[in-house]
Amino acid sequence: MKFCPDCQSLLTPKKVGKRKKLVCKLCGYTQPLTTKVKAAYRIKERIEHGPQDETVVIDEELAKQRPMPTVRAICPKCGHKLAYYWQVQTRSGDEGMTTFYRCYECSQTWREY
Numbered sequence: 001m002k003f004c005p006d007c008q009s010l011l012t013p014k015k016v017g018k019r020k021k022l023v024c025k026l027c028g029y030t031q032p033l034t035t036k037v038k039a040a041y042r043i044k045e046r047i048e049h050g051p052q053d054e055t056v057v058i059d060e061e062l063a064k065q066r067p068m069p070t071v072r073a074i075c076p077k078c079g080h081k082l083a084y085y086w087q088v089q090t091r092s093g094d095e096g097m098t099t100f101y102r103c104y105e106c107s108q109t110w111r112e113y
């Protein structure tokens, strides 16, 4: 963070013409935005955004490559009674394995809760 040498208030990055500058909102002081300063501001932004929400990813490619076993399961989309299934270890360990199903008929994919 950079502060105004005149009035000590926080300088904020602002686009002036084609270039970005650090501008004091209070007294109008400006200074060129160097790459070093730019990087410092970018790091701060990243921290404020926080960690991304955990998402469970269905590994489509992996599922295609492996010959999958089939099981009797009713498709929620077309009502077919046979589906491929595979299991995935969820990232939050205490949940254990999650079973995924893919309809033999229409390729609808769903997971067991």
Ligand SMILES: [Zn+2]
Residues within 6 Å of the ligand: 004, 005, 006, 007, 008, 009, 024, 025, 026, 027, 028, 029
């Ligand atoms: Zn100032």
Ligand SMILES: [Zn+2]
Residues within 6 Å of the ligand: 075, 076, 077, 078, 079, 080, 103, 104, 105, 106, 107, 108
């Ligand atoms: Zn189906």
